[in-house]
Amino acid sequence: MPAARTRMTRQRAEILAELRKAKNHPTAEEIHARVRRALPKISLGTVYRNLELLAQSGEIQRLEGGSRGRRYDGNLTPHLHVRCLRCGRMADVCGAALEPALDGLAAEGFAILRSRIELEGLCAECAAPPDSSAQPLQTPDLEPDSGGPHE
């Protein structure tokens, strides 16, 4: 069906446009929230699938965010990233790129093709003193003896 194909392209173009606008290396969930303004019926699965396709075709960068989840970058210029150890937020690193020279490196049984460096740190929010505005982490479902009918 040509209609399905057109919709596919429209979705992908919308996702790509949002990602290029975003400067904060969003997750698939964040992209989904943005794209829904233009395409209210788009599902998270569709967004995720299209992001993976765009990454495979080299139109966007996929950033493995560790346990905090995968993030995406519409900026294809080579640059380094720093990841917040607490919240997983990622930002671009300014300054001289420090990619190691691959010449002269060898690993038995491997052809080395590229390197990927990810810096780690704390974002401004996470580095702020805890007494400023941060609320203590509390689990709200710790009610003592909620509604026990034994009385």
Ligand SMILES: [Zn+2]
């Ligand atoms: Zn943080």
Ligand SMILES: [Zn+2]
């Ligand atoms: Zn970036």
